[in-house]
């Protein structure tokens with residue numbers, strides 16, 4: 001597949017045409033378990049002497065096509081699909097860290113990720129040290145001899161910051177740490193973090209990859225390029241008693257390069273259970289087929305909205321990474337040549353009350369807590385998605401009371417702009 005271009009691989013990658021399934025569309029494998037050929041086959045599967053289907057919590061044929069397609073599109077070596085983007089992030093961390101370990105993370109994060117990092121992981125002995133993702137020296141200062149991973153978002157929430165990925169990649173190299181990037185806002189069509197030094201890429205499939213607001217899912221893509229034999233990575237070097245003493249960095253044979261994805265399937269997924277349903281895996285495969293077209297239009301419409309809001313009398317400020325003059329525009333043209341995605345944020349004149357009137361006056365936009373739907377969406381983060389943060393934390397995260405977040409959909413741009421205009425006039 002790798003000789004084909006992205007658009008072609010988005011439609012075809014990982015679906016075999018000469019297998020047992022003659023269907024042109026991918027089938028949904030609605031089964032919980034799989035027949036063993038005989039007792040030896042069963043024993044070999046359980047002993048990891050042979051890889052194969054046992055139980056759908058661990059592996060499923062529809063999920064497998066989704067995983068191999070996502071690995072292909074992101075330029076990785078293997079992938080693991082999970083029940084949600086949130087579980088993909090959680091499993092990525094606990095696949096590397098044990099109690100006493102630390103990660104260094106960008107402070108500009110999705111609300112749920114911030115809560116996981118700041119208040120849940122510490123209860124289990126994993127400390128997350130936050131830094132401004134745009135200040136690479138500040139990131140470096142947070143690294144200690146307990147650090148086991150670096151974490152950031154391709155377009156940081158909520159202020160849509162775009163970091164210098166190569167500088168983060170160099171830092172990861174220098175300290176021999178895996179760089180984990182949540183690339184939900186960019187998708188593999190707009191950005192492939194592995195090309196700039198990332199080792200693990202996480203997506204919420206729920207958003208643009210699914211693209212239609214119909215299912216929850218996540219995926220973790222393993223670059224296959226990180227050396228896990230460094231003894232500081234406890235989980236990859238100590239024998240696992242639950243799998244006959246296997247050491248994941250050493251004993252997987254041909255699969256050693258993808259030890260990260262393998263261990264995540266065999267330990268967190270198998271034993272903690274955030275499995276994706278085959279039906280949802282199928283929905284996300286439908287999404288991959290049209291991803292390039294949709295991301296182009298999302299980006300084009302979002303840019304038009306940002307340009308419309310820029311300089312509008314009712315608007316205090318607007319932020320879109322692809323807007324001319326945006327502080328990130330140099331990095332955007334380097335990293336995101338196909339477009340800067342579908343998210344636009346802006347500050348409305350008149351603060352919180354005007355923001356509420358704006359949201360309540362929208363007719364075409366849906367007021368809800370999601371992004372990446374084919375339909376246009378709007379929300380006021382300070383009172384919803386980020387309301388679990390205190391006022392101080394909100395301000396630190398770049399959230400002011402007048403802050404409005406838009407996820408621009410695929411409607412005709414004139415209808416989108418007319419809805420925004422009438423709602424601004426009512427604010």
Ligand SMILES: *Cc1c(COP(=O)(O)O)cnc(C)c1O
Nearest residue numbers: 084085086110182184204206217
């Ligand atoms: C939505 C989202 C998540 C969480 O994904 P779910 O599928 O909702 O669990 C994580 N990161 C980002 C950037 C997101 O937008």
